[in-house]
Amino acid sequence: MRSKEKVGPSAETEESRMETRIIVVTSGKGGVGKTTVTANLSARLAMEGYKVVAMDADIGLRNLDVVMGLENRIVFNMIDVLEGACKLPQALVKDKRVENLHLLPAAQTRTKDAVTSDQMKSLCDSLRGDFDFVLVDSPAGIESGFRNAAAGADEALVVATPEVSSVRDADRIIGLLESFGKRSINLIVNRVRPEMVRKGKMLGVNDVMEILAVDMIGIIPEDESVVISTNRGEPLTLTNPSPASKAFEKIAGRILGRDIPLQGLDELEEKGLLANFIRLFGRREGRG
Amino acid sequence: MTASSGKDKLELRGEGGHLRLIVPLGLKGKGIRAQAEDFLEKTAAILKGAPVVVDIEGEGWGRKDILSILENIVLPAGASVLLWSPEEDDVRSWMKREGFALLPTADEREAPKPVRPVAESLVVDESMRSGMRVDHDGDVTILGNVNEGAEVFAGRSVLVLGRLRGLAHAGLTVPEEALIVSGQFEASQVRIGDRISYMDAGCPWWGKTVSMKILDGSIVVREVIP
Numbered sequence: 001m002r003s004k005e006k007v008g009p010s011a012e013t014e015e016s017r018m019e020t021r022i023i024v025v026t027s028g029k030g031g032v033g034k035t036t037v038t039a040n041l042s043a044r045l046a047m048e049g050y051k052v053v054a055m056d057a058d059i060g061l062r063n064l065d066v067v068m069g070l071e072n073r074i075v076f077n078m079i080d081v082l083e084g085a086c087k088l089p090q091a092l093v094k095d096k097r098v099e100n101l102h103l104l105p106a107a108q109t110r111t112k113d114a115v116t117s118d119q120m121k122s123l124c125d126s127l128r129g130d131f132d133f134v135l136v137d138s139p140a141g142i143e144s145g146f147r148n149a150a151a152g153a154d155e156a157l158v159v160a161t162p163e164v165s166s167v168r169d170a171d172r173i174i175g176l177l178e179s180f181g182k183r184s185i186n187l188i189v190n191r192v193r194p195e196m197v198r199k200g201k202m203l204g205v206n207d208v209m210e211i212l213a214v215d216m217i218g219i220i221p222e223d224e225s226v227v228i229s230t231n232r233g234e235p236l237t238l239t240n241p242s243p244a245s246k247a248f249e250k251i252a253g254r255i256l257g258r259d260i261p262l263q264g265l266d267e268l269e270e271k272g273l274l275a276n277f278i279r280l281f282g283r284r285e286g287r288g
Numbered sequence: 289m290t291a292s293s294g295k296d297k298l299e300l301r302g303e304g305g306h307l308r309l310i311v312p313l314g315l316k317g318k319g320i321r322a323q324a325e326d327f328l329e330k331t332a333a334i335l336k337g338a339p340v341v342v343d344i345e346g347e348g349w350g351r352k353d354i355l356s357i358l359e360n361i362v363l364p365a366g367a368s369v370l371l372w373s374p375e376e377d378d379v380r381s382w383m384k385r386e387g388f389a390l391l392p393t394a395d396e397r398e399a400p401k402p403v404r405p406v407a408e409s410l411v412v413d414e415s416m417r418s419g420m421r422v423d424h425d426g427d428v429t430i431l432g433n434v435n436e437g438a439e440v441f442a443g444r445s446v447l448v449l450g451r452l453r454g455l456a457h458a459g460l461t462v463p464e465e466a467l468i469v470s471g472q473f474e475a476s477q478v479r480i481g482d483r484i485s486y487m488d489a490g491c492p493w494w495g496k497t498v499s500m501k502i503l504d505g506s507i508v509v510r511e512v513i514p
Contacts, residue, residue, distance in 0.1 A: 142419075168418050168437045175417030211435060211453075213415060 020128040024153035028169030030140030032161045033190040038137040039067040043235035044252035046101035050132035055104040057149035058139040062106035069233025070103050079107040082119050112145035124152025155184040161191045162203040186217035193222045218251035298327045306339045313346025324360035335365035347376035468500040
């Protein structure tokens with residue numbers, strides 16, 4: 001296993017290589033931020049020097065390529081690999097901004113029935129050994145798409161927003177993951193609005209944890225820079241030191257086994273004079 | 289043996305090991321008292337110490353009428369009421385509710401309640417997540433929470449040691465004996481037998497330890513104070 005201090009390809013030796021960790025990012029409910037989490041955590045882990053594949057398992061509704069800004073460079077996709085039209089390395093899109101980051105895109109013109117769980121397992125297994133992390137972006141729902149995405153994964157990151165419907169769906173997904181035998185299931189609570197939580201208008205992180213009863217690995221605050229970065233096709237973690245970006249950095253650290261305490265509500269908010277000015281300016285702009 | 293004074297008059301018949309006192313509809317109100325003295329004069333010797341089944345004919349009998357039968361006939365004669373036999377369903381219903389011992393009707397005698405074998409208890413030793421469902425003929429005990437979107441169906445009682453947020457339906461086979469007990473009640477709906485109750489966070493027992501059962505046809509909630 002590679003030790004935490006030895007980061008980057010230059011520090012890597014045969015002995016220090018860690019086993020490939022395949023992590024499915026899932027939620028049940030759509031629109032809670034699975035793709036954003038996959039893109040940003042993949043980028044962050046790659047920036048730490050680990051070899052990462054971000055795999056889009058949302059066949060027919062692929063988005064990970066757009067969020068990562070790699071849509072123009074796709075030649076082959078996952079289905080091409082499974083059907084033997086190309087070799088796996090040919091389908092991997094290498095990110096030019098971060099040396100170790102790769103995307104395995106989904107097919108947009110096929111449906112989720114185009115692959116089976118066994119094919120997904122063998123695809124994931126063929127990535128083992130060559131990469132440190134494979135993050136699989138799961139489609140919403142509990143049907144075959146989700147089952148296929150989870151099939152080859154060893155671990156799961158469940159993304160939920162602090163809404164009753166999202167928590168209920170996450171609970172369903174966690175139950176299914178447990179029934180598949182996935183024992184490492186961690187929770188990310190996304191789009192937390194500290195002000196609303198304080199006013200009792202939004203479920204608190206503790207409420208979500210109490211219901212879902214799995215380990216929490218990170219809290220991501222609501223942050224408009226996520227929308228901007230998504231539209232630009234530039235993962236936040238590559239450029240922007242925003243609250244959400246810091247949250248992704250901490251989550252990546254915890255995935256790597258670092259002891260990083262969870263943030264409180266105060267820490268999730270942007271601090272300082274500049275932030276206050278931006279908030280004030282933003283409000284005025286909104287009123288105008 | 290028959291002691292009678294004709295239509296709309298009190299009548300006494302011998303029947304097996306007991307007597308049958310027939311009270312016609314026409315005597316409802318003051319009629320019983322009016323006939324009592326004459327009737328007792330003729331039947332006092334027979335009625336004294338005898339167990340009597342009281343037949344109440346017709347509809348509309350109320351508490352005062354029953355009291356009048358006891359005060360004017362049964363008690364002065366030194367008899368005792370073995371069973372009451374009201375003819376009309378509404379009268380049977382309120383007398384049963386108030387605890388009078390009633391003679392079973394022919395239908396009730398012919399259709400004895402089926403004796404169901406009691407199914408074993410089922411213990412679920414984990415919390416139930418959304419989408420999970422337990423269906424069991426006997427009692428069901430959950431050693432954890434029942435989350436929103438999870439469902440428990442039980443022939444008899446449901447006991448949730450943790451928080452109940454999902455659906456509990458108890459008493460599918462034996463509703464009259466079924467209970468729903470929850471360590472922390474936060475469910476928007478509960479069902480016992482064919483009864484459904486809807487609740488929300490405004491209920492005084494929301495978030496508390498409660499037990500629920502059917503009483504007089506309604507689901508009644510009781511806070512359990514440990």
